[in-house]
Amino acid sequence: MSEYQYYEWQRLEGPLTLDEQNAVGALSSHIDVSSMQASVSYNWSSFGYDPMKVLAKHFDAYLYFANWGSYDLAFSFPPGLIDANALEVYFDEDHLNIRKIENKLVLKFEKRDEDGYGGDYSEQSHLSTLSCLRDDIIQGDHRVLYIAWLNAMSEQSHWYEEDEDDLDNFYKDPEPPVPAGLNELTLPLRTFVDAFEVDPFLVSAAAERSSNLVPLRKTAFSSAINQLSRQEANEFLLKIANAEPGAVAALRKKLRSFDKPSEEVQSNPRTIGELLIRAEELEEIESKRLAEKARKNHIARMRKLEKEEDQLWLDVERILTGGAKMKVYDEATEVLEKLHELAEFKGEGFRFKRQIQTFAKLYERRGALIGRWEKRNWL
Numbered sequence: 001m002s003e004y005q006y007y008e009w010q011r012l013e014g015p016l017t018l019d020e021q022n023a024v025g026a027l028s029s030h031i032d033v034s035s036m037q038a039s040v041s042y043n044w045s046s047f048g049y050d051p052m053k054v055l056a057k058h059f060d061a062y063l064y065f066a067n068w069g070s071y072d073l074a075f076s077f078p079p080g081l082i083d084a085n086a087l088e089v090y091f092d093e094d095h096l097n098i099r100k101i102e103n104k105l106v107l108k109f110e111k112r113d114e115d116g117y118g119g120d121y122s123e124q125s126h127l128s129t130l131s132c133l134r135d136d137i138i139q140g141d142h143r144v145l146y147i148a149w150l151n152a153m154s155e156q157s158h159w160y161e162e163d164e165d166d167l168d169n170f171y172k173d174p175e176p177p178v179p180a181g182l183n184e185l186t187l188p189l190r191t192f193v194d195a196f197e198v199d200p201f202l203v204s205a206a207a208e209r210s211s212n213l214v215p216l217r218k219t220a221f222s223s224a225i226n227q228l229s230r231q232e233a234n235e236f237l238l239k240i241a242n243a244e245p246g247a248v249a250a251l252r253k254k255l256r257s258f259d260k261p262s263e264e265v266q267s268n269p270r271t272i273g274e275l276l277i278r279a280e281e282l283e284e285i286e287s288k289r290l291a292e293k294a295r296k297n298h299i300a301r302m303r304k305l306e307k308e309e310d311q312l313w314l315d316v317e318r319i320l321t322g323g324a325k326m327k328v329y330d331e332a333t334e335v336l337e338k339l340h341e342l343a344e345f346k347g348e349g350f351r352f353k354r355q356i357q358t359f360a361k362l363y364e365r366r367g368a369l370i371g372r373w374e375k376r377n378w379l
Contacts, residue, residue: 004067007047008039008127012060012134013248020058027054039125056102061131069113071195073127075134076104081250082138089176090145095152107137109148111196126195132188138250142179144192149176150206151198153272171273175206178269181213182206201286205278209270228254302345305338312339313355320363329369333376340378353378 009024015035016024025033027049031040038059040047055062056076064072084098084105091097098107133144156170182203185193193203225233232254239247270278305312316335322328336356343352356378363369373379 004041004043005046006039006041006063006065006125007051008063008125009037009051009055009059010061010127010131011036011058012131016058024054024058052101052106052108056104056106061127061134063125063127063130065125069111071111071113072108073130073192073195074106074108075131075137076101076106077134077138078104078244081105082107087137087142087145090142090149092149092152092156095155096145096148109144109192109196111151113197126191129188129191130195132186133192136188141181142177143181143185143189146176146179146182146206147189147193147198147203148196150202150275151196154199154202154276157272157276169273171271171276173272174269175272175275176269178206178209180211182210184213199279201283202275202279204282205275208278298345302342305342306346309339309342316359320359320369324366324369326368329366329372332369333372336373336378337376340376 016033021033021035024038025031028040028047031038051062051064052074055074060076062072062074062076064070082105087098087107094110094112096107096109098105100106136144185203192198193200240251312335316332316339319328319332319335340352343349356373360370360373360379370379
């Protein structure tokens with residue numbers, strides 16, 4: 001398998017200047033650069049610079065994909081836009097972490113799959129969708145952080161043995177605060193779940209303790225603006241006029257804080273072990289539901305075939321009179337497969353074999369036809 005790596009950066013808060021575009025364009029001989037985005041891919045080489053530094057210096061969002069199983073998503077934040085200390089409860093050094101680069105805070109999600117990736121590479125470029133999660137984090141929506149924590153705990157569970165007598169048992173660790181809205185994931189969150197291969201049943205288990213997301217009133221901004229002091233309004237206007245990074249996002253965050261509902265105090269947080277067990281229960285419930293649905297669909301299909309049974313046998317006779325042709329053999333066998341399935345359903349396999357034997361005598365010189373039936377153990 002040949003190597004493949006894809007790097008993409010996006011600007012979310014205003015375009016790159018011409019000087020910045022030229023600076024990014026000089027980083028690689030074949031990098032594609034526009035005022036809002038840059039991307040480059042490699043088959044036998046790698047990007048020659050630290051992509052996190054490029055992100056912090058020039059961009060707001062970053063995605064990296066390699067076909068050997070690496071997938072990274074990262075966001076950069078100007079100083080003061082997010083409270084890193086408030087997010088630490090969701091961090092795991094190998095899957096979700098934050099560090100300061102170029103006077104920016106860089107939040108990075110990581111996935112490493114030893115089995116690699118065998119699908120369509122183009123399907124992995126979802127940065128335009130995933131980048132919306134950056135604004136969610138700024139506005140205090142921590143769903144993606146909690147989901148990343150869930151995924152990290154799921155992966156780590158493969159390395160720990162459960163020991164009831166061990167007080168420091170990994171499975172007894174409590175979950176972090178559960179954000180609202182886990183039961184109504186947005187497209188960016190669903191895309192994150194798919195891209196990072198998060199167990200959907202684990203997310204469903206977590207969502208059982210997640211309150212409904214309270215939407216902001218449409219008039220929230222207009223009414224909230226009146227709550228800003230004259231000094232605050234002037235400071236925000238000056239930052240926006242000077243195109244300072246994060247100025248618009250900071251203003252939105254401030255306005256939304258006036259309308260933000262008070263968070264419920266979480267009591268009796270679940271343990272990692274309880275979440276994993278509940279996810280298994282939900283998966284089993286879904287498996288049984290799908291099996292029952294398949295059973296009912298099968299019965300309905302068999303009832304329909306039963307009404308057509310006599311005609312299907314006549315169709316086989318008609319088709320076989322079409323001569324010694326591969327197409328004829330395939331078409332007749334396809335109809336017989338339906339009749340065989342119906343016979344198994346009705347418990348009349350003996351009748352089916354008796355009829356097949358009758359056909360076999362009539363067409364015993366057609367070896368290719370008989371061979372098809374023998375492979376299916378009909379003769």
